[in-house]
Amino acid sequence: xxxxxxxxxxxxxxxxxxxxxxxxxxxxxxxxxxxxxxxxxxxxxxxxxxxxxxxxxxxxxxxxxxxxxxxxxxxxxxxxxxxxxxxxxxxxxxxxxxxxxxxxxxxxxxxxxxxxxxxxxxxxxxxxxxxxxxxxxxxxxxxxxxx
Numbered sequence: 001x002x003x004x005x006x007x008x009x010x011x012x013x014x015x016x017x018x019x020x021x022x023x024x025x026x027x028x029x030x031x032x033x034x035x036x037x038x039x040x041x042x043x044x045x046x047x048x049x050x051x052x053x054x055x056x057x058x059x060x061x062x063x064x065x066x067x068x069x070x071x072x073x074x075x076x077x078x079x080x081x082x083x084x085x086x087x088x089x090x091x092x093x094x095x096x097x098x099x100x101x102x103x104x105x106x107x108x109x110x111x112x113x114x115x116x117x118x119x120x121x122x123x124x125x126x127x128x129x130x131x132x133x134x135x136x137x138x139x140x141x142x143x144x145x146x147x
Contacts, residue, residue: 011029034053036054
């Protein structure tokens with residue numbers, strides 16, 4: 001079993017890695033405009049395990065570790081938290097690759113996509129962007145009962 005902090009988008013998560021390879025989140029720290037918020041998870045409602053407004057990340061992490069939340073989720077009480085913070089695997093440093101339009105799309109240069117379908121005879125064409133809307137019949141809305 002391992003117990004370590006893991007980087008996340010807005011802060012860090014305290015993670016318990018069990019013997020089966022499952023990651024169990026047992027605590028969290030996040031940065032806000034007013035400081036740092038900390039949460040030590042529990043199975044019941046306990047508002048004393050969450051606090052806002054810590055001045056530093058280290059203070060917030062100490063608050064979470066004080067409660068030993070991992071012992072509730074199957075960890076040993078005498079476990080220690082690893083010193084090194086693990087990186088977030090979902091935040092990759094590689095830029096996303098954008099698919100090329102001419103790689104099988106069949107679009108020619110200057111073509112903006114498929115042409116709009118021609119209307120059937122006797123069918124009114126919907127207004128295009130930039131066109132002025134034509135006079136329409138007033139909406140009935142909630143006055144359905146006046147029919």
